[in-house]
Amino acid sequence: MKGKKGKGLVISVAAVLAVFLIFGTLRTSVAKPIKIGGSLPETGIFSEAAKWIKRGYDAWLEDVNNKGGLLGRPVEMIIYDDESAPAKAVTYYERAITVDKVDLISGGYPGTANVAVMPLVEKYGKVFIGMGGHLKSFEQGYTYSFASPPLMSEWACLALAGPLDDLIPKEKWPKSMAILTMNNVIGLSARGNTIKVAQEHGMRVAVDETYNLPLTDATPLVSKAKGSGADLLVCMSFFDDAVMIVRAAKAMNYKPKMIFQLLASTIPAWMKELGEDGNSVLADMFWNSRLPYPGNKEINAAAKRKLGIPAGPTYFGLGYSWMKTLELAVKGSGSLDHKKIRDYLRSQKFDLPYGKGISFDSRGLPPPYAFTTQTTGGLVELVWPKEVATTKLVYPRPAWKK
Amino acid sequence: MSATHIIQSLISGLLLGAIYALLAVGFSLAWGTMKVMNISHAAFAVLGAYIAYWLFVLGKIDPLFSLPLVVLVLFILGGVVYRLFIRPITKAREPLMASMVVTFGLAIVVENLMSYFWRPDPRILKPPYTGSSLFIGEIAVSQGPLIGFVLAAIAITLLYFFLRNTYTGKAVQATWQNPIGAALVGVNTERVSLITFGLSIASAGVAGVAMSFIYAFYPPVQMIWTLFVFLVTIVGGVGSLIGTAAAGLVIGFVIGISAAFLPFIWVNVLLFGLLLLILLFRPSGLFQA
């Protein structure tokens, strides 16, 4: 009898221990979620692109949670609406950091907001991965901000120079340029280099006008461009203003040989607003769903799953890629310590949706690059560099359809 | 700088100027006849634009056909605003100042109500006829602004005849020139004020629709439109319909010329700088008798 009792004791103790162990592990796997916070201009003049960025964030969130989360913990995101006002963005980021006590922060949009947020996140010592602001903001000695992929307006000119150099014979280059720029950091920083590129390619700067956002009427600007006879129209614009400029160009029957833009044509609503008139417009971009790099399969699959479209729209993919970079950095450094994450980002090479073997310099930027996109048949296709091109460049631009 | 471009600029400016004139007419009227400076005038213009926009987008009704509704709704709103907020103020020590501050608050309320319900995303009203231009030789006259111009011209003319030739209109004029005398003669000054204010706001609504043919609009734009309302009103002389109309054209001309020669961003600086100078040296306006 004693033996049996002894065995019973051992078994019950073992059982109790087992139960505790199981409970214990169960508890750790129902772990505290990781919170990521930030803001986006969900309303206001920058909202068109931001809508897609948010969708990209949501898609990434789903994917990362389906694969077990970050560092074994589920992930949550808190995104505030900063109403396209940089000052509000700063307030919301500070709120996310100090009141919501988020573990990580998300990239903001657009560059003007990021420029204002960068000093704040530097003060709080949080890694900030997004599109960046402009080159000057990266030269303030901030160490926590990264642009991956960057929407670096100073590099936009590469997307203009590329097709000129590689795809169009010298005799056929445009002879003069009309450049219309929105009066903010993004527009102005893009303008400088683009003018240089034009001049290097033998073009005369016929019209160089800056306008304040929001643009109320594009007619005077376009009229000036048309009057000057410029055959290259460059719009360093956002979305609504770019749409208005193209509309005005059509209304006045202004037919430049090439229209090059900062970003508007890469947003799906572009084709919706302009229809046929929105085709054959070139833009610079720093990511595209057709690029043959790691991660794009997931992005396109997510787009299909969540939006029912075969490929990720530009800002969807950008949002996803920013979060993806953060994901890789956190997973790679194995920690939520922002110093460790930051140092990891600086010390490694990464395979990202926009390129292989990307490394970040002391400013937090990858080496300069850009892709040239063209709206063709209602889609955003790549025309340059040649290795990644998905369609042929249409030059000169066809006449406006009635 | 081609002659074509200059003429093009001028024409654009003139069309715009007429529309600004319509925008300012109601404001000028309220200020001149009722001593009420209605800072929310432009906010109601934006509201008018939104009404036309939603009717167009949701109901496929052409903005020109939705005008009667815009006029009606805004006239009634004007009456309500008058009763609730303006009338108590007219008894204040300095009604002009008080009305200015109250309507400032009202402008904020109206603007943010619109922002709250309809979001501050820019809207463009684009009935099919606004996409193209009439061509006079090489000069392109955009149809949108052209229609806005015609609308403004008709509206201002109607208002003028109303004031000159109808009983109510003459009563309004009389009340302005001599409130006590008008009352003595049997004019119901209270009702006249109500109608005047209602008309003022209704005209703002029509102006808003006209503006939407040229401009993208969204609630905060009312602040920019308010500046132009001031500009035209002060240049034309407060209370003078003809003065306002003339001022609109003059300002349109100035915008056209400066847009042709100056960098675009300095045009507004020029305009508001000029306004500041006018206020400093000739506040009664350039056209006041």
Add this chain to the structure above:
Amino acid sequence: MVREKAENFKANDGPIQKWSYVVVLCIIFLLFAFPLLKPPAYFLSLLFTVFMYIALTESWNIMGGYAGYISLGHVTFFSIGAYTTAVFMNRLGVSPFATAIPGGFVAAMVAALVGIFLLKIRGAYFVISTFLLAVVTHLVFMNWNFVGSSSGLWFKLLPVSIEVNRIIFYEVMLLLAILITLVARWVEKSKFGVGLVAIREDEDVAQSVGIHAPKLKLLAFILSAFLAGIVGGIYGYYMSYIHPDTTFDINISLLILLMAFFGGCRTWIGPLLGATILSSANQVFVTFIGAEISRIFYGLLLMVVIIFMPDGMIEHIKNSRVVKKWVAE
């Protein structure tokens, strides 16, 4: 009669008066000591904003409340102060803590130049003119490369942790708010202030009894601008990045107006009260209810205040029968 007045004056310095001094000093001490409780940085930021609005509204009120010249252009001088310190820091490397007062001087000089002309205009036209001043200056700054045009200007970050950073700015702005309130109080009780009030009540009559209105108005305008400039200088440093759209924001003007009218623009207490209550409420509202709703609320509040309490809360309460009964007991 003079002797009676003097006796009344002494009688006022009774126990209630002394008590209120002690209470005020205690509150001030507690405010300075608050950071010792290690509150979250967010609260220090919140209070920084409250103190800033107190300082701005009090400085505004010298012109708007005492003299009755309502300015919608106060942000102009606020911005000039911010930009002056920014330019000094960027080009000469000097800390804004040293250049804030010079920033105030620059704002004052601009006010002097502009005021000579602007103050010839009266009433509603003056209000419009000040608004235009803000608009034009905003546009100019957006296009002027010396001040960074639309790129804005950066300040070098303080080489301290964020907690210390917030504490420093908290204390500095608290000090500024107190000092500026004291200045406003001093002006109110001085001959200068009496002259301003006379101008407000009836400028022409004041002139006829020997008050040199143009000089007094200009002085008030300059003083008001000077103070606003100093506040701007500190604000810029706090934000580490300034841009014309943030410093010339119309909402700042709206809030100042509202705070002054709500609290009462006749005395130095009015703006203090108005700024404290509304600024704190604003932060809460905007964070939890949403920006539009809070602005609708403020617009309505402004309208209600003007219609029912044109002299502000303080006067309204003072004059209300309830309070009168309570005081008489």
